Amino acid sequence: MGAQRLLITGAAGGVGQLMRGRLRRPGRVLRLLDLAPQEPAAEGEDVEIVTGSVTDPEVMARACADVDALIHLGGLSRENSWEAMLATNIHGTQVVLDAARQAGITRVLLASSNHAVGFRRVDEAGPGGLPADSTPRPDSYYGVSKAAIEALGSLYHSRFGMDVLALRIGSCFETPLPLGPRGLVTWLSPDDCARLFEACLSAPSPGYRLVWGVSDNTRRVCSLAEARALGYEPKDNAEAYADLLRGAPEPPPEESVHVGGGFCTNPLGAPN
Ligand code: 15L
Secondary structure: OOOEEEEEEOOOOHHHHHHHHHOOOOOEEEEEEEOOOOOOOOOOOOEEEEEOOOOOHHHHHHHHOOOOEEEEOOOOOOOOOHHHHHHHHHHHHHHHHHHHHHHOOOEEEEEEEHHHHOOOEHHHOOOOOEOOOOOOOOOOHHHHHHHHHHHHHHHHHHHHOOEEEEEEEOEOOOOOHHHHHHHHHHEOOHHHHHHHHHHHHHOOOOOEEEEEEOOOOOOOOEOOHHHHOOOOOOOOOHHHHHHHHOOOOOOOHHHOOEOOHHHHOOOOOOOO
């Protein structure tokens, strides 16, 4: 059997950069696509660099050739204008899914976000946490774009039988520290993110799934049952950083009511 080729869009973004080393495996080639410049392959690194936009069908058709699975991280990662969200996140994801379909790629992971359900109240979460398939309650145009890409993923599964896993990622950063107290709730450690991606890549015939992407944080408000059912076993807990965050400024109370935190109060459509 030949090498497994994994296409990652948005590879130069925050999560993409954290994954480059962590998703390396013997027998796997990483094809890394982004508009932004990327480090060339290091000595012995099985990496192919592609420069281009997820909104360009020709770029995506070439990028998808000979690919076994795709992780779509590309797009805007914070609030922006409606036009920008529509073009880059929503239309871009349709271009990506359609290129994957035409190339015969049967497994696609989509980076959704907690902001698809950002207006869910933290106190809605029962003992098991908010279910991974809670219906969307977006907190921003960004959140709407993530709800839309989940819907596109569901459509491509139902129409074409592709396995599509939409991951409602919390906050994936090296540590939860830059996020302040909210990070103790929403953190997805980079190592756990790679564990989640591997589980989603290898689960047998998952169909269409929605899962939460968070670490096993003591203060998490979302359910891990659905991701665990795919084989995800998180090893990190943001609580390890709680002492370092003691005394950090608390967010305004209105930012603590909802899952999406400050995205719920930031002016709609204002880049942040
Ligand atoms: C996201 O979806 C963003 O991409 C990221 O920049 C963080 O802000 C994260 O959510 C979060 O909620 O902390």
